[in-house]
Amino acid sequence: MTATIIDGKAFAASVREKVAEHVTRLQEEHGITPGLAVVLVGEDPASQVYVRNKGKQTLEAGMNSYEHKLPVETSEADLLALVEKLNADPAVHGILVQLPLPDHIDEEKVINSITPAKDVDGFHILNVGLLGTGQKSMVPCTPLGCLMMLRDQLGSLSGLNAVVVGRSNIVGKPMAQLLLRDSCTVTIAHSRTKDLADVCRGADILVAAVGRPRMIPGDWVKPGATVIDVGINRIDAPEKGEGKTRLVGDVDFDSAKEVAGAITPVPGGVGPMTIACLLANTVTACCRANNLPEPEGLTA
Numbered sequence: 001m002t003a004t005i006i007d008g009k010a011f012a013a014s015v016r017e018k019v020a021e022h023v024t025r026l027q028e029e030h031g032i033t034p035g036l037a038v039v040l041v042g043e044d045p046a047s048q049v050y051v052r053n054k055g056k057q058t059l060e061a062g063m064n065s066y067e068h069k070l071p072v073e074t075s076e077a078d079l080l081a082l083v084e085k086l087n088a089d090p091a092v093h094g095i096l097v098q099l100p101l102p103d104h105i106d107e108e109k110v111i112n113s114i115t116p117a118k119d120v121d122g123f124h125i126l127n128v129g130l131l132g133t134g135q136k137s138m139v140p141c142t143p144l145g146c147l148m149m150l151r152d153q154l155g156s157l158s159g160l161n162a163v164v165v166g167r168s169n170i171v172g173k174p175m176a177q178l179l180l181r182d183s184c185t186v187t188i189a190h191s192r193t194k195d196l197a198d199v200c201r202g203a204d205i206l207v208a209a210v211g212r213p214r215m216i217p218g219d220w221v222k223p224g225a226t227v228i229d230v231g232i233n234r235i236d237a238p239e240k241g242e243g244k245t246r247l248v249g250d251v252d253f254d255s256a257k258e259v260a261g262a263i264t265p266v267p268g269g270v271g272p273m274t275i276a277c278l279l280a281n282t283v284t285a286c287c288r289a290n291n292l293p294e295p296e297g298l299t300a
């Protein structure tokens with residue numbers, strides 16, 4: 001069997017189109033333009049690319065983008081002061097502080113200083129608690145993107161065995177909560193799980209988010225399973241030339257695609273959905289702030 005390849009790039013484009021349509025409606029019917037503030041501290045090259053893409057895609061969707069680029073030596077107090085300013089700014093409906101932050105800044109403290117209603121990353125402790133108890137919250141972008149792709153691929157997820165490999169606060173744990181909310185039977189596994197291969201082989205839905213290049217081979221995949229690969233790992237690629245690199249996922253794509261029913265590639269799978277869902281969350285936050293109906297199909 002050769003799996004259906006889930007095209008995250010195309011899916012993300014369709015999400016961005018829906019976002020843009022909703023933004024137009026907000027402007028025409030209510031005179032409101034959603035605004036997203038993105039804060040970058042330092043000059044991490046990957047973060048710079050992500051932040052640039054976030055700003056570009058925000059503007060393309062018709063929203064206002066506010067970029068704040070701070071030097072690496074910015075103090076925690078100065079960063080907290082900026083977040084406070086953005087919290088109080090009525091033109092800003094969503095705030096995102098790009099991670100990772102430099103070592104001298106307490107990430108948790110910064111995340112928890114964002115007003116929960118503007119926390120479009122869904123990382124604030126209040127949003128984590130709301131999601132965990134099945135209440136309305138902001139939902140982290142990468143897991144939201146995975147959920148959208150799974151629903152599109154499978155329709156109802158009810159009763160399916162889902163295994164999430166990885167227990168990070170950003171992906172693994174919220175992903176498990178979302179799958180549970182859609183009535184999956186959920187196992188959170190990780191690198192220390194006993195008989196991890198057997199646990200994975202029981203999964204109708206296998207979400208890999210461990211950050212280890214090609215850790216999950218095809219013979220860990222149940223025939224016909226839907227595999228969502230969240231990993232983005234840069235490895236050496238001497239076949240492309242000296243010093244060249246390429247991106248691979250946490251799943252060994254070549255062997256897994258022979259067994260799975262559907263699978264996301266890396267790159268071009270989950271990655272593009274992350275920014276599309278950030279835009280979706282910004283529109284959701286804007287609608288909630290103005291007591292307007294939420295955009296259909298763009299929330300969990």
Ligand SMILES: Nc1nc2c(c(=O)[nH]1)N[C@@H](CN(C=O)c1ccc(C(=O)N[C@@H](CCC(=O)O)C(=O)O)cc1)CN2
Pocket residue numbers: 050096097098099100121141142232247266267268269270271272273274275
């Ligand atoms: N505050 C946050 N920080 C970080 C998040 C986040 O959700 N919130 N996630 C990641 C980085 N990230 C967005 O910020 C992100 C990662 C990957 C992609 C993406 O489109 N990847 C492409 C490949 C890109 C490449 O060639 O390097 C793909 O997978 O196809 C988008 C956004 C950490 N920080």
